Amino acid sequence: MTINDRPSMPGDLGRRRVLQLGAAGVASLLGGAGVLSACGSDAKTSGITSGGTAGGPGTATASSGGGSDKPFKVGFAYVGPISDNGWTFTHDEGRKAVEAAYPNVKTVYIESVPFGPEATQTFNKLAEENDFVIVCSEYADLLTPTVEKFPKKFFLEADGHTIGKYKNLNSYYVAHHKVAYIMGVAAGLTTKTGKLGYVGAFPTSTVFNDTNCFLMGARTVRPDCTMNVVMINSFFDPPKATQAASALVDGGADVLFDVMDDTSVLQVAEKRNIHSAIWNRDNRSFGPNAFISAIDLNWKQYYIDQVKAAMDGTIKGLDDITILDLGNGVDVAKWGDKVTPEAQKAGDAAKVKVQGGFEPYTGPIKDAGGTERVPAGKSLNASEVFRVDFSIEGVTGVK
Amino acid sequence: MNIVFSATRTAIDSGAVIVLAGSAELLMERTGMLNLGLEGFVAIGAVSAVIAASSTSSVWLCLLAAMAGGALMGSIYAMATVVCRANQVLCGLALVLFGTGMANHLGAGFSGKPMSARFVAWEVPGLSKLGGFGKALFVHDPLVFAAYTVIPLLVSFLLYRTRHGLNLRAVGENPAAADAMGVNVMGMRFLYALIGGAIAGAGGAALSMSFTPGWAPGLVAGSGWIALAVVIFAAWRPGWLVLGALLFGLMRALSFIGQEQGWSLPAPVLNFLPYVVTLLLIAAPAVFKRFRRATTPPAALATPYFREQR
Numbered sequence: 001m002t003i004n005d006r007p008s009m010p011g012d013l014g015r016r017r018v019l020q021l022g023a024a025g026v027a028s029l030l031g032g033a034g035v036l037s038a039c040g041s042d043a044k045t046s047g048i049t050s051g052g053t054a055g056g057p058g059t060a061t062a063s064s065g066g067g068s069d070k071p072f073k074v075g076f077a078y079v080g081p082i083s084d085n086g087w088t089f090t091h092d093e094g095r096k097a098v099e100a101a102y103p104n105v106k107t108v109y110i111e112s113v114p115f116g117p118e119a120t121q122t123f124n125k126l127a128e129e130n131d132f133v134i135v136c137s138e139y140a141d142l143l144t145p146t147v148e149k150f151p152k153k154f155f156l157e158a159d160g161h162t163i164g165k166y167k168n169l170n171s172y173y174v175a176h177h178k179v180a181y182i183m184g185v186a187a188g189l190t191t192k193t194g195k196l197g198y199v200g201a202f203p204t205s206t207v208f209n210d211t212n213c214f215l216m217g218a219r220t221v222r223p224d225c226t227m228n229v230v231m232i233n234s235f236f237d238p239p240k241a242t243q244a245a246s247a248l249v250d251g252g253a254d255v256l257f258d259v260m261d262d263t264s265v266l267q268v269a270e271k272r273n274i275h276s277a278i279w280n281r282d283n284r285s286f287g288p289n290a291f292i293s294a295i296d297l298n299w300k301q302y303y304i305d306q307v308k309a310a311m312d313g314t315i316k317g318l319d320d321i322t323i324l325d326l327g328n329g330v331d332v333a334k335w336g337d338k339v340t341p342e343a344q345k346a347g348d349a350a351k352v353k354v355q356g357g358f359e360p361y362t363g364p365i366k367d368a369g370g371t372e373r374v375p376a377g378k379s380l381n382a383s384e385v386f387r388v389d390f391s392i393e394g395v396t397g398v399k
Numbered sequence: 400m401n402i403v404f405s406a407t408r409t410a411i412d413s414g415a416v417i418v419l420a421g422s423a424e425l426l427m428e429r430t431g432m433l434n435l436g437l438e439g440f441v442a443i444g445a446v447s448a449v450i451a452a453s454s455t456s457s458v459w460l461c462l463l464a465a466m467a468g469g470a471l472m473g474s475i476y477a478m479a480t481v482v483c484r485a486n487q488v489l490c491g492l493a494l495v496l497f498g499t500g501m502a503n504h505l506g507a508g509f510s511g512k513p514m515s516a517r518f519v520a521w522e523v524p525g526l527s528k529l530g531g532f533g534k535a536l537f538v539h540d541p542l543v544f545a546a547y548t549v550i551p552l553l554v555s556f557l558l559y560r561t562r563h564g565l566n567l568r569a570v571g572e573n574p575a576a577a578d579a580m581g582v583n584v585m586g587m588r589f590l591y592a593l594i595g596g597a598i599a600g601a602g603g604a605a606l607s608m609s610f611t612p613g614w615a616p617g618l619v620a621g622s623g624w625i626a627l628a629v630v631i632f633a634a635w636r637p638g639w640l641v642l643g644a645l646l647f648g649l650m651r652a653l654s655f656i657g658q659e660q661g662w663s664l665p666a667p668v669l670n671f672l673p674y675v676v677t678l679l680l681i682a683a684p685a686v687f688k689r690f691r692r693a694t695t696p697p698a699a700l701a702t703p704y705f706r707e708q709r
Contacts, residue, residue: 239615243651247658251401263612
């Protein structure tokens, strides 16, 4: 874990230490009070109401920057290294955009925050030293103690499932399932064997939505497609991702898709002469012949807006997750050079359909066990899609 | 049948680092040095290759860098345990922490990035055309081939067919007697700490330059520890070492193939399979009586040599 505190101040460690200790003391007092008030307000905020007016009069806001001489500090916590060319890289681009947009904003970031008790300590430190904390991956119970301890600070959690519970924590994510659906259409026209493979991390809704919608897209052009999933319990473990992808190819898969932060699956596809769709961004240079397309992430505008709201003190705890929609934070990357013109055309047509309001999760949809999950004529909304916890028939390897 | 081929191929590829690191450990232990720091040696080797690849595209220069990195670790180890005669167990453990920590630090800017220099698969002419098994056995990159053929053969020849090898084993069994015979005990140990370090470093290169697409924190993931276990399983014999490494590689391959095939074992169980097998490998010789005598370690293993205490 490395900390990058950009303008380093080697000379005044002493002063900072004293300030830290003082802040810790005050924070622990506040933390105690915060827990009490959070308990008291739970009932009020946890009920799902329509509209974004939750929070009440005492909405916690990030302490605004005060005078213009004192910078507004934003701390970013990353799940991986920014050199991953993927997930963490895209968030760091967002961080840079924030710095470029507001000269009086100072950002710090911590890379590769582990999933363990150290994470909470890291978040505490970030909250202590910053006005606004953006956690660029889901840390769930590892983050909530910090959120409770610092009720005056505001937090964002990517892909977070703690929604509507705290007045100072919002969750955000992207409508990646729509991109998966569109890429799936192109994949269905690319595969020869009809077997699609997916390298997943943990059995979360991200994996369910990726695999379900990729397969749904593929089946619109080739109904006999199937999707096989291998899980490796990590978002960043190139050695394991490489082996998992190889095992899928050995099993007959000829179009891969993955949720990894890096490009190892695309590299396996290139090496084995098959095709691959990927997450995060257009990384076609890592597998120019294999690349189909990518879930292209762009957090810049969202982060700029959120930091502005936090600075102005207008940021509010929302009842629901914020899902950045297609074309507004997430998009389909340009098609790969080896994607056939007809596959590109079909993919583009699917994109137009989705932009026109089509939702891939439109019933009737049955899960792998045969239970009906979406009745005929119904569609899931963004927040229901975010909570999908089933595989459709045809997806194997993830439950 | 396809599964058998792909399992074999993956087993061979993922076992290469074990053979190399194991050969290094075997040589060092045969001279009486217990090097528990193997994990750190492999990590430093792996990251050295990655760093070299940022300024050269020659795989051989990168391999050389990996070996130099490993040898550097070997020299640190030898300085502490051979020259200063410090406790080998503690020094080894310290080098695990130092090596992995240092490698993570040095590799921070490279993690997840593909390397410019990578070993590419090489086909053995003729043999690679023999259907599925030809492909599984005879299409690998040169470092993997070397790990399974050149290195074990060289180690075996050195240990059992040369005067130098006899001296080497004498240093590991009874350094006082070797000293009396005129063998330079300290020199021999220092030399093999360097050679062992270099081979372990090459094992790291096998990880970062051939098995995976580059550096990542946690890349070594216990390969060094498993190599240590395989050396004990192999009873300090190069031939058995190759077998043990293949077995371990197979377990590693199975954990992914099992998931792909939809075996009913849950993924986490499949993932820790290699480590269970490691435990069994170590326990097996102790249980079966007839192996017991064959599996005694070099008598002077882990004891620093003081001439005065003869």
